[in-house]
Amino acid sequence: MEPLFLLASFTNIRKVKALRSWVITILRTNLIDSKAKFISQYDKTSGIMQSYIILDDVLFVEAKVPKIIKKAVVVHEFCHFLALVYACISTSEGLFQERLKERLSKIIDVLTNEQTLNLYRLLRKVRLLSADFSSFEQTKDDHFRLNYEDLELSYKDLFRNFLLSRQLFDEFFHEEAKEEFFNLLRNGQTQNALDLYLNIAKKIAEEKCLPEEFAENQAIDILIKFYINEFM
Numbered sequence: 203m204e205p206l207f208l209l210a211s212f213t214n215i216r217k218v219k220a221l222r223s224w225v226i227t228i229l230r231t232n233l234i235d236s237k238a239k240f241i242s243q244y245d246k247t248s249g250i251m252q253s254y255i256i257l258d259d260v261l262f263v264e265a266k267v268p269k270i271i272k273k274a275v276v277v278h279e280f281c282h283f284l285a286l287v288y289a290c291i292s293t294s295e296g297l298f299q300e301r302l303k304e305r306l307s308k309i310i311d312v313l314t315n316e317q318t319l320n321l322y323r324l325l326r327k328v329r330l331l332s333a334d335f336s337s338f339e340q341t342k343d344d345h346f347r348l349n350y351e352d353l354e355l356s357y358k359d360l361f362r363n364f365l366l367s368r369q370l371f372d373e374f375f376h377e378e379a380k381e382e383f384f385n386l387l388r389n390g391q392t393q394n395a396l397d398l399y400l401n402i403a404k405k406i407a408e409e410k411c412l413p414e415e416f417a418e419n420q421a422i423d424i425l426i427k428f429y430i431n432e433f434m
Contacts, residue, residue, distance in 0.1 A: 224251040226283055228276070233258040237318040238275040240282045240311040251286065255279040269411040271322050275313055277364045278321065281346050281357050282311050288351040313340065325365075325416040335362065365412060366420040368428055374402050380429075399425065 233239065233256065242253040261272040313321070317340055324330070324338050335341040335358045346357035375383075379402065386395035400418050407417035 223249050224253070224287075226253040226255065226280075228255045228257065230257050230259055230262055236312050236314050237261060237271070238279055238311075238313040239309055240279040241309050242283075242286060251290075253283050253286070255283075266411075267322075270325075270413055271318060273411040274321055274325060274365065275318060277361060278313065278340060279311060280364065281361050284360065285346045285348050285351070285357065288355070289348045292351050322413070325413040327419075328415055330416060330419040332358070362420060362423075366406065366410070366417055366424075368424050370410070371402070371406065371421060371424050374406050375399075375429075 237258045237260070239256040240253070241256065242251060244251045255276060257272065257275065261268050261275070320338065321340055324334060324341065327334060336343070339345055341358055341361055343356055343358045346361075379398070383395050383398055386392075386398065400421065403417040403421035404414055406412065406421075407414040410417075
């Protein structure tokens, strides 16, 4: 699922407009035993949802690995925020408040140090498959799902595409690069075409603070789902 799809399926404009009173803020502090937390507070009188993504200080160190981990955990926690967005739009105001009463009575999500490390290791797998996301607790669809979203979606796919979507890849895989890529394929230079393509993924990984392995895996997935149809 592409990030631009987020609200496109909803026809209830009144509910979409209600989200204007929602605020999400990123904070930093010394969490000690975790790397990130997601907390929300909802005021049913004003309709204001105040959400916080709280990050550990260590993620703000100016080094490659902390930057990559920070990107991954922020996207992870943002998917929890989106679950609340979908819930609000998909249900009546009364049901939404009733379900939130229990949901927001505690911290919605905590990424422990071990879980954060495992998330980083997952994204660095050389041949990362969709099944790997479904087997790791912090990227499972059920981990985010509130079970009253009124549309088909996959939070697992949202997580992946917020890290690296086709739209983002298109910004680097411009028309000249596409033309060169397809010309190489037409001339039977498959390896050269693949090298060109994956070098673009590596450039994105470097500029957007992503694990190189994840960027390459996601790029191959995008190639199979979208670009290869242009060649057929």
